[in-house]
Amino acid sequence: xxxxxxxxxxxxxxxxxxxxxxxxxxxxxxxxxxxxxxxxxxxxxxxxxxxxxxxxxxxxxxxxxxxxxxxxxxxxxxxxxxxxxxxxxxxxxxxxxxxxxxxxxxxxxxxxxxxxxxxxxxxxxxxxxxxxxxxxxxxxxxxxxxxxxxxxxxxxxxxxxxxxxxxxxxxxxxxxxxxxxxxxxxxxxxxxxxxxxxxxxxxxxxxxxxxxxxxxxxxxxxxxxxxxxxxxxxxxxxxxxxxxxxxxxxxxxxxxxxxxxxxxxxxxxxxxxxxxxxxxxxxxxxxxxxxxxxxxxxxxxxxxxxxxxxxxxxxxxxxxxxxxxxxxxxxxxxxxx
Amino acid sequence: xxxxxxxxxxxxxxxxxxxxxxxxxxxxxxxxxxxxxxxxxxxxxxxxxxxxxxxxxxxxxxxxxxxxxxxxxxxxxxxxxxxxxxxxxxxxxxxxxxxxxxxxxxxxxxxxxxxxxxxxxxxxxxxxxxxxxxxxxxxxxxxxxxxxxxxxxxxxxxxxxxxxxxxxxxxxxxxxxxxxxxxxxxxxxxxxxxxxxxxxxxxxxxxxxxxxxxxxxxxxxxxxxxxxxxxxxxxxxxxxxxxxxxxxxxxxxxxxxxxxxxxxxxxxxxxxxxxxxxxxxxxxxxxxxxxxxxxxxxxxxxxxxxxxxxxxxxxxxxxxxxxxxxxxxxx
Numbered sequence: 001x002x003x004x005x006x007x008x009x010x011x012x013x014x015x016x017x018x019x020x021x022x023x024x025x026x027x028x029x030x031x032x033x034x035x036x037x038x039x040x041x042x043x044x045x046x047x048x049x050x051x052x053x054x055x056x057x058x059x060x061x062x063x064x065x066x067x068x069x070x071x072x073x074x075x076x077x078x079x080x081x082x083x084x085x086x087x088x089x090x091x092x093x094x095x096x097x098x099x100x101x102x103x104x105x106x107x108x109x110x111x112x113x114x115x116x117x118x119x120x121x122x123x124x125x126x127x128x129x130x131x132x133x134x135x136x137x138x139x140x141x142x143x144x145x146x147x148x149x150x151x152x153x154x155x156x157x158x159x160x161x162x163x164x165x166x167x168x169x170x171x172x173x174x175x176x177x178x179x180x181x182x183x184x185x186x187x188x189x190x191x192x193x194x195x196x197x198x199x200x201x202x203x204x205x206x207x208x209x210x211x212x213x214x215x216x217x218x219x220x221x222x223x224x225x226x227x228x229x230x231x232x233x234x235x236x237x238x239x240x241x242x243x244x245x246x247x248x249x250x251x252x253x254x255x256x257x258x259x260x261x262x263x264x265x266x267x268x269x270x271x272x273x274x275x276x277x278x279x280x281x282x283x284x285x286x287x288x289x290x291x292x293x294x295x296x297x298x299x300x301x302x303x304x305x306x307x308x309x310x311x312x313x314x315x316x317x318x319x320x321x322x323x324x325x326x327x328x329x330x331x332x333x334x335x336x337x
Numbered sequence: 338x339x340x341x342x343x344x345x346x347x348x349x350x351x352x353x354x355x356x357x358x359x360x361x362x363x364x365x366x367x368x369x370x371x372x373x374x375x376x377x378x379x380x381x382x383x384x385x386x387x388x389x390x391x392x393x394x395x396x397x398x399x400x401x402x403x404x405x406x407x408x409x410x411x412x413x414x415x416x417x418x419x420x421x422x423x424x425x426x427x428x429x430x431x432x433x434x435x436x437x438x439x440x441x442x443x444x445x446x447x448x449x450x451x452x453x454x455x456x457x458x459x460x461x462x463x464x465x466x467x468x469x470x471x472x473x474x475x476x477x478x479x480x481x482x483x484x485x486x487x488x489x490x491x492x493x494x495x496x497x498x499x500x501x502x503x504x505x506x507x508x509x510x511x512x513x514x515x516x517x518x519x520x521x522x523x524x525x526x527x528x529x530x531x532x533x534x535x536x537x538x539x540x541x542x543x544x545x546x547x548x549x550x551x552x553x554x555x556x557x558x559x560x561x562x563x564x565x566x567x568x569x570x571x572x573x574x575x576x577x578x579x580x581x582x583x584x585x586x587x588x589x590x591x592x593x594x595x596x597x598x599x600x601x602x603x604x605x606x607x608x609x610x611x612x613x614x615x616x617x618x619x620x621x622x623x624x625x626x627x628x629x630x631x632x633x634x635x636x637x638x639x640x641x642x643x644x645x646x647x648x649x650x651x652x653x654x655x656x657x658x659x660x661x662x663x664x665x666x667x668x
Contacts (some may be wrong), residue, residue: 051524173615203385203551205612208595212611230525233597236604256601274529276558278596279581279668285536286558288529292494 011081011088012039013191013224014063019076019092021055021062030296032058032071034248038241040192045218045225047239047256049232049271053293055248056228060194063226064105065096082108083191107137110185114197116177120169126153126180127165130187137188152183157213175206182213189221196228211237232275236260244268247294247304254328264330266311303332340513340545341374341397346406346418348392352620364620366392368569369406371646374513379539379546381560381577383553383592387616389569390549394515397547398432399425411512430460433506437518439498443490449476449501450486456508475504478541479534496527503534507542517549532559553596557581562652565589568619568627571646575653582667585655587632590665598668608666626658634659 021033033055040046048056061067063078079088082104094101113119121129130152131145140148146165153161156179169177178198185193195214199207215238218225227238235242235256242259244252244267252265263269270289291308294300306312311334349363367389374380382390396403399417408417410428417428433456436442443452454472457463463471473483479500490498499519506514516535520528536559538544550556556563557577564574565588573586584590594610612631617623623630629639638658646656657663 051526175615203616204553204592204595205385206615208597208609208611211597212609231597232525232599233604236599236601237597260599260601271525272599274526275599276529276532276554277599278554278557278593279598285533286529288533289526290530292496292527293524 010041013042013044013081015039015077015079015088016059016063017077017079019059019062019078020074021058021067021071022074023071025070025297028297031248031299032296033062036076036245036248036250038243038250038253040224040226040241042191043218043222043224044241045227045239047227047229047235047242048245049229049235049242050245051230051293053247053296054245056245057196059245060111060196060226060228063091063192063194064109064111065091065094065101066105066111067096080104080109103137106133106185106190107188108190109192109194110188110190111194111196112178112181112185112198114200116174116181116201117169119181120177122169125166125168126172130180130184133184134187148187149183152187153180155217156180156183156186157209158183173206174202175209178202178206178210179213182210182217186217186221186223190223192224192226193218194226194228197230198227199234200229200231207234214238232260232272244271247296247299249304249331250329251305251332252328252330258328262328264328264335265305265332266309266334267305270308270310338376339373340376340378340411342409343373343397344371344407344409345369346371346393346396346408347404348389348396348401349404362620365569365622366619367396367403368622370564370566370569370571372564372571372574374545374547376512376545377539377543378562379548379560381556381563382547382549382566383551383556383563384566385551385592385616387568387619388566389619390551390566391517393566394434394517394547394549397515398429398434400434430456430509431511432513432515433509433511435499435502435506435514435516435519438522439495439502440490440522442502443498445490448487448489449481449493452490452501453486453504453508456505460509462509471508475507476501478507478538479504480530494527495523496530499523499531500534503531503538507538510542511544513545513547515547515549518551519548520555521550521552528555535559553581553592565592568616568622570627570656571654572628572657573653573655574646575655579653580667584665584667585649585653585660585663586628586657587634587659587663587665588628590667591631593668594666626656634663 017037019033019036023030023032036059050056062073073092076092078091080091081088127149130149134145134148150161150165153164158164158176158179199210239256242256243250246267252268263272273287274289289308300306313333346367347369348367349365351360352362354361384390395401403418406418410417450472453475454468457468472486476485481500520531548559560577562576563580564571567588573589591610591612598604614631625641626639626644629635644656644658646654649655649660
């Protein structure tokens with residue numbers, strides 16, 4: 001489906017290839033992101049799904065050169081096609097502290113985090129914090145920035161924006177705070193929004209509000225969204241393309257229908273079977289994936305999923321490559337031959 | 338057979354102000370809820386944060402004193418709410434709790450053997466080698482190994498820690514287990530393992546559960562009956578399948594609609610009911626039906642009169658003025 005929707009001559013917005021982000025620790029090097037490749041088209045929503053520790057958040061942070069110390073990007077490319085420029089910029093080569101990176105952050109690629117309380121500064125009003133982002137990236141005076149902030153607050157559906165602009169984060173509910181985060185992220189009309197578990201801390205009815213808001217704003221402003229989450233329901237609701245990660249690697253990627261209706265990797269299959277689905281006649285026992293995610297320092301040689309895999313072939317040990325199958329790719333020996 | 342009957346449970350937290358700590362109001366965390374739990378049954382208690390589901394669970398164990406209400410427990414039909422601290426002791430063994438956060442609910446300085454053995458030492462039910470054997474037996478019944486007794490909680494993953502918490506809850510052979518969000522801190526693949534374990538243990542030891550959670554799909558999976566709470570009140574109780582297929586309360590309908598289904602084409606076809614606004618402040622609840630400001634079916638009567646929880650069909654209780662006339666959609 002993807003190949004039909006996006007004509008091949010058109011350039012993507014972002015193309016990640018062979019990205020490797022490592023964390024040197026006292027006990028060895030942790031490959032948090034290991035040979036990750038996927039692309040994001042303009043205006044598209046790409047869902048990145050996986051369990052904790054699979055490297056999905058670090059992939060998001062790598063795109064902004066925000067990998068926390070001592071982590072660093074060790075290899076691969078992040079080709080970012082900036083507005084109005086023919087040749088892509090490789091973000092992996094840009095220094096995290098450079099002027100160029102600061103120009104991109106918040107302005108062209110913005111991020112919203114899971115916990116809206118810790119990502120807002122408690123001692124500044126929300127208006128101040130949104131205006132700060134505008135003043136940083138655009139040549140406007142404070143008054144205009146404040147007006148723009150009020151406009152953004154109204155746009156994310158917060159009632160009484162002229163009063164709310166002078167309130168502090170603690171005066172807002174969780175859902176409202178996440179709306180403020182979205183307002184702040186979108187105030188400079190980025191071309192890519194990275195949403196890292198944007199609704200995990202919220203209640204279901206509030207989650208529905210925030211997800212709906214993100215869809216509306218995407219239709220209006222046309223930005224691409226990289227949606228990082230562990231919730232397959234959220235992915236099914238929002239994503240066009242899905243990237244499934246396990247232990248730092250992409251194990252499967254494809255359109256949302258490919259992943260949900262024709263999953264090829266045993267991990268994707270197991271994940272989909274192991275979640276209870278509302279309204280589906282409950283089975284007595286859920287088919288669960290045995291065992292736990294392996295420790296990142298003691299990953300097995302070969303496929304990281306082998307110890308938990310029902311289809312394991314003991315004679316095959318090396319890591320296999322991805323097989324392209326009309327945009328639906330999987331990293332598994334079962335589908336290599 | 339009825340194991341527990343809760344009648345009109347209330348828990349009001351006073352709001353105090355000034356140097357004299359004058360009480361200026363109350364947060365009605367739990368505002369008159371009644372339900373029962375049958376032996377061998379799992380009752381799901383579901384609702385959004387702040388709806389009082391955790392407070393209700395803690396009141397049942399008398400971890401916090403209830404403001405009013407009665408809990409009639411067991412064959413002897415004792416009212417647990419009236420017992421003194423000492424009289425409560427023998428009943429504490431029979432009701433145990435599993436907590437949400439497996440990292441915070443285990444003492445990091447105690448070995449797993451000590452953690453699981455502690456309830457038996459405190460209650461003097463076992464000692465010496467019998468105690469050690471019992472610890473191993475418990476660990477094995479939750480899928481851990483006998484050599485794990487000497488290890489410390491930090492050496493275990495989240496799912497394994499939750500297994501330790503479950504073994505501890507089973508130590509005194511309880512009849513009722515209150516499980517407060519036991520799987521919400523776990524990863525999807527591990528969550529399924531713990532849900533299966535809880536179901537298996539229920540069969541094996543004839544347990545009853547009160548399963549408190551915010552995730553409707555998880556609650557539907559494990560529960561026989563489900564009670565939906567909103568702002569300290571139960572708005573609907575029904576058996577799990579009926580509740581999800583034909584909800585009778587507009588809030589239940591909205592909750593079900595808000596859960597994104599992991600099925601893209603079904604998700605595209607569904608009608609999405611989006612509730613406006615947030616859950617109101619429980620210290621200043623709205624008049625009439627607490628849900629009316631967010632309800633799309635609300636009429637004048639909803640603003641004035643508080644609907645009582647009433648029986649509308651066999652096993653189905655709803656607190657809504659319009660439940661007879663509304664045709665609500667489930668999944």
